Structure formats: C-alpha cells, structure tokens
Amino acid sequence: MSRPIVFVLGAPRSGTTLLRVMLAGHPELFVPPEMVLGSFETMAQRKAMLEKRFWDKGGLRRALIELRDIDVTQAKAAVAEWDDLSVPQVYKALQTEVGDRHLVDKDPRLSVPDGSLERLLENFPDARFVWIVRNPASVIRSVQNMPMAEVMLQGFAGAPKDIWEISNRRIRDFLAAIPQERWARVHYEALVSDPEPELQKASTAIGVAYHPAMATPYDGDDRMRSGPKGARAIGDPNMAGRKKLDPSLATKWLEGFDHRKTSTATKELGLELGYDLAAIPLPGVTQVDAALSKIWNTAQSMYAELDLAQDLDTLEGRRFLARMVSASIDQMTEQVDPDYPIFHHGEGPTRKMFADNPDTDYHRAVIRTDKGQVYRVTGQVPAGTTYTGMLLYGRGGRIGDRLVDAGLGLDAEGRFTVTISTQPNDLEGTWLQAKGDETAVFVRQYFVNRGTQAPLSLSIERVNAPPPQPMDIANYAKGLSRAERMLKAVFERTKTAHKMVTGMALNNFIQIPGEALFPTPDNTYQVAWYRFGQDQVMLVRGKLPTARYFNLSLCNAWMESLDYQRHTVALNHTQIQTDAEGNFEVCLAHRNPGHPNWLDTTGHHAGYLLSRSLLLEGEAPDFKIQVMYEHEWETLKRERGQ
Numbered sequence: 001m002s003r004p005i006v007f008v009l010g011a012p013r014s015g016t017t018l019l020r021v022m023l024a025g026h027p028e029l030f031v032p033p034e035m036v037l038g039s040f041e042t043m044a045q046r047k048a049m050l051e052k053r054f055w056d057k058g059g060l061r062r063a064l065i066e067l068r069d070i071d072v073t074q075a076k077a078a079v080a081e082w083d084d085l086s087v088p089q090v091y092k093a094l095q096t097e098v099g100d101r102h103l104v105d106k107d108p109r110l111s112v113p114d115g116s117l118e119r120l121l122e123n124f125p126d127a128r129f130v131w132i133v134r135n136p137a138s139v140i141r142s143v144q145n146m147p148m149a150e151v152m153l154q155g156f157a158g159a160p161k162d163i164w165e166i167s168n169r170r171i172r173d174f175l176a177a178i179p180q181e182r183w184a185r186v187h188y189e190a191l192v193s194d195p196e197p198e199l200q201k202a203s204t205a206i207g208v209a210y211h212p213a214m215a216t217p218y219d220g221d222d223r224m225r226s227g228p229k230g231a232r233a234i235g236d237p238n239m240a241g242r243k244k245l246d247p248s249l250a251t252k253w254l255e256g257f258d259h260r261k262t263s264t265a266t267k268e269l270g271l272e273l274g275y276d277l278a279a280i281p282l283p284g285v286t287q288v289d290a291a292l293s294k295i296w297n298t299a300q301s302m303y304a305e306l307d308l309a310q311d312l313d314t315l316e317g318r319r320f321l322a323r324m325v326s327a328s329i330d331q332m333t334e335q336v337d338p339d340y341p342i343f344h345h346g347e348g349p350t351r352k353m354f355a356d357n358p359d360t361d362y363h364r365a366v367i368r369t370d371k372g373q374v375y376r377v378t379g380q381v382p383a384g385t386t387y388t389g390m391l392l393y394g395r396g397g398r399i400g401d402r403l404v405d406a407g408l409g410l411d412a413e414g415r416f417t418v419t420i421s422t423q424p425n426d427l428e429g430t431w432l433q434a435k436g437d438e439t440a441v442f443v444r445q446y447f448v449n450r451g452t453q454a455p456l457s458l459s460i461e462r463v464n465a466p467p468p469q470p471m472d473i474a475n476y477a478k479g480l481s482r483a484e485r486m487l488k489a490v491f492e493r494t495k496t497a498h499k500m501v502t503g504m505a506l507n508n509f510i511q512i513p514g515e516a517l518f519p520t521p522d523n524t525y526q527v528a529w530y531r532f533g534q535d536q537v538m539l540v541r542g543k544l545p546t547a548r549y550f551n552l553s554l555c556n557a558w559m560e561s562l563d564y565q566r567h568t569v570a571l572n573h574t575q576i577q578t579d580a581e582g583n584f585e586v587c588l589a590h591r592n593p594g595h596p597n598w599l600d601t602t603g604h605h606a607g608y609l610l611s612r613s614l615l616l617e618g619e620a621p622d623f624k625i626q627v628m629y630e631h632e633w634e635t636l637k638r639e640r641g642q
Helices: 016-023 043-050 058-068 072-080 087-098 116-123 136-144 160-175 188-193 195-206 237-241 264-272 285-305 311-334 473-504 630-640
Strands: 006-009 102-106 128-133 183-187 360-366 375-380 387-394 399-404 415-421 430-433 438-446 457-462 510-512 523-531 536-543 549-555 570-572 583-589 598-600 606-614 624-629
Touching (some): 006 016, 006 116, 016 102, 016 128, 016 188, 016 195, 058 087, 087 116, 116 160, 128 160, 128 188, 128 195, 136 160, 136 264, 183 188, 183 195, 188 195, 285 311, 285 473, 311 473, 399 430
Parallel strands (some): 006 128, 415 430, 583 598
Antiparallel strands (some): 360 438, 375 415, 375 457, 387 399, 387 438, 523 606, 536 583, 549 606
8 A cells, every 4th residue: 555645835945845855865755856746637737737838847757767767758658648647646656656655746836725735635635744934035035036937936826025925824724724743844944954853853744764864965866856858857956056955045045135025914924933024134225225215305305495486497496406316326326436437427418516617528537545546547638629627626525636738748649648646656647646535536628619629538547456346235325325415515505606696796796716616726707696687688798808718608596507508508708709909798688689799598587697717817807797678778789880
C-alpha cells in the first residue's frame, strides 16, 4: 500500500524550492520539481494551460525520467499517454511507481483559493502537509523584483503586495481543519540558518524519522535541481548557482521594505505567524521621500506669496516657482558629481533667476577643492567674442578668484587650458587659485549679436579622478535637502530684491552691488523699478559709458528676463542708436511707438529695468527718466520730425 502523499504549501517566493530540495535528501521521500498537477481536475485542463506556459512542463517529465530512467523524448510521450486521465489518477499512478516512498509534491499554486486543496483532500484523505512561511516583507520585495513577474505570477490572486497575505491566509484556514499531527509549519529564516529543528518538525508531520542529509541540500546528487532541455526544474532559478545554505538570505530582502505601504490584513497575519513588519527599519529611500515632501511643502507654502497686483505677475510667479523647483532639484541632484563634472547652462530662455542677461551664456560646473582636488578646464574662445570670464564660487555663494579672457592664456586660435587648485602645480596652462571651499566654477560669455558670434567650446575634468560610484540613497537625499534650501534662498532673495527696489527706485536708477544675486563681478549694475500706465511710455536718456559691454534689459517682478526669444526686451551698446556724442534715448512702451530704441514691456505695467556696464572705465551712466502719455510722445515725435 502506498504511503500518504505529501503536499508542500507556501506563497510564491517563500522558499518552497529550497524546502523541496531539502526533503529530497531523505531516502524515504521522492520529491520531484513542481509537477503542476494539483490545481487541475483533469490532465486535459493541465495540457491546455501549459500550452501557454510551456516553461512549466518540465517538472512532471523530470519526475518520470528519474522514476523510469528514460530520456526526455520518452518522458514527453509518457506524459501524453495520461492526457485522458484525471489528476488524482496521475497522482496515484506516480505513487505506485514511487513504491515504498512518500510522493512529495510542492506547488505554490495550491495556495490560490480555488478549491484545489479541498479536492485533493477528498481524493487523498490521509495526505500530509508541510507549510513554509517567510517574512511577508521578503516575499513582497522578492515578488516585486521577480523577472517577468506579471507572467510568472498569472493565476495568483491579488496584486504582488497582497499575494503573501492571500496565499497564507488560504493555507492557514485550510489546515485549521486538518489534524495537527498531519501537518507542520516551518519558517524559511530558520531553514537557512538552523535547519535541523524545522526539518525535524516536517519529518514528524510526514511520518518519517529525521535524516541529516536533509540539512545539506547542496551535498551529494543534485536532487533534481536541474535537468535536460524540456525537463528542467522550475522554481527558484538561483538554487542552481548556490553551493551551501546562505543565512543572509533570511534578511536580504528586508532592506528596502516600507511597512507603511502594506495592508492591515498583511500586518495582522504577519504578527500571527511571527513577523512584526512594523519592527523592520524603514528603507533608506524614505530619506528621499522625506526630502521630497519637504520640497513640496516648501513650494506649497510659497504659493501664499505669489499674488501680486497684476494678474500677469501672479501667473509668472507660479511659473517662476515651478521653474525654481525644477532648477533646484536639477542643480543639486543631477549636476553634483565633483569627480566627473560637466559644464551645463545654468540659465536660458526657460530657466531664469536673479536678473539673467539675454546676451549672456552661463556655463556652470560643480567642483570640490576641500581635499586638494585639481581640475583642468579646456576650451576655445571664438574670435570676436565680446567677453569671457571664469569665476569660482565658494560655499554660501562666496565670490572667489576669477580670470577674464585676456588672462586665460589664449593661443592664436583662442584655445586655453586653466588649472583650478589650492596649490600651484606643474600642469600646463593658467592657474586659477582656489581657497578650498569652492563648490562651482562659472564661465560666462557675453554676446552683442548671437547670430554672428559663435559660442564657446568648454570641457572640464578632475585630474586623477577616482572610479565612478553608483547612486547612493543618502547622497541623493542630501542633494534634495540642498535643493530645498536653494529653493528657499532663491525665493527669499528674489522677494528681498523686489521689496528693496520697489521701495527705493520707482522710475529712478540706483546702483546695486549684486553680491547676493550671483553677479558678473566685472559688471557695474544700476536698476530701476519702472511703472507706468497702459496709455503711457517711459523715456530713458543717458550716454553710453566707456565699457566693454553695456545694455538695458527688462525683467519681471520675479527677476526673470522677459521673453527675449519673441520680443525686444534688451538692447546692448551695439543696438542702441545714439547721437554723435553717444547720447541715447530708449523708450519703454506696451506697443511699438515708432521709436528706434524701443523696449517691449510684453504686457507688464511694472518691472525691473536693469543696466549693466561691463569693465566700466570712469563713472557709471547718469540716467534721466521721463514718463509721458502716448499722445504727448506723438507730439514730441512730430516736433522732432520723426
């Protein structure tokens, strides 16, 4: 008479394959790979399903190869002979071939609540059961990271995060009606660290004496862990690559688990089975979550301060905030590796701050000089370039040493090499001395005509850079924290500048140092807060200064240059028409008033009017401002004969 059949139960990724191989070490047990039988009533049903899941066909074939000492082709034919049988008939046929051993079948699909276990129990009322449980955190994480999980887990109930709870609750409820002496529950964590007590429990439930070979699953023969093509074992594919039990597998998948995303049902069943999910330390990525939440909260708090008198300013405030959230995260998390720096455009047509100049390209690269790092910057300044300057920034925005184009050591073709370091070195090129707290290097290029002047070519490298490192959770979280601080700093400095200028410089120029706004140090800045009505114009009169470059440009209330891609919102010294003595008149107006030096306010009734005098010689320009109605301007224009 055949010995009772044994079913190994457990949720997917719970260690059922390891337990199968362990049990296969017992001489009184025949434990083949997953035969994919128990969840069907007939072999015809099984065959139909396996036409879609061909990789599941190997287990039953492997069992017959072992039992009958046949090859794969013969095993396929033998399985085909059973096509018209019921699944219980196949089990009984296998029991007969197994002889005086217990037939053991492991199949995680039996945990699906579809009535399979009840049907098997009806046909095998003396069946034995071994239930393996594993920390739900490990199972959930393993399932979520399982290759082709959406295919491999077809047929299991629930989403990946719920499979553990559904499967184990199903098994628990089923076994509650089975006499205790006919089943055992073993824990995966114990199987990989101290297997003997768990295997003794399993042996008792099966009805055999414990055998020490069970605790050494990788010794001796392969226990049907592998097989020829067409009869390969299914289950955990990592089994084939291991040589011994690995206790670290007990906790490997716990790292990265966030119990807050787990259902109450899973937590409750976990506690019942000995797993306190709330006791698992939150994953490092929660540092990133917290930092991101702080950014969102900071941005949300700023919304209350975005409403200004003009609707356009309010709209642009929301755009400015969105841009600064993006810019701060980008700058503090993406362009942050001082070992492998890259120059990028810090500002441009769609990312603006601190009164950017439409005529300037701002190239930024992150560096660190606190440990003696050395950087090499190479490039070429095209002939006819208006201005090129290289500047170091230290912590807190400290303005460090700088070089202006002539000091870059340009050769006849405009090529240069600059070495950045705290100490002199023997490297070629010009030395730019660092103080040791530098965080960035800026290279600015000024244009007077982007259509005819070519951009710089630039590259930067750290000398003797260490090997690149993979992304690190803690460093990324710190970057996000710095982004939140940058967001606040930009917003606060923008507000402070707005308050100062609107209170002191209404339609009147004042000179500002600009240190807090990351300026070009070679510039002399003058700013006015212009305001005039829809039917008015503003005339700004002055004399071109003796300077490498001069311009007047318009910015909105958030210190963003106006739309210079579609409107004339800035005029430089080559574009401003003057008289023979260099005197000029620039006209700010809402629509073209027929003035040769028109600045388009693009719908703004108020904003910044900024003057830059680069490498100024002598005194800064003295501006006179006059606001008049459009009809007065028309009269003045006629009087001038324009």
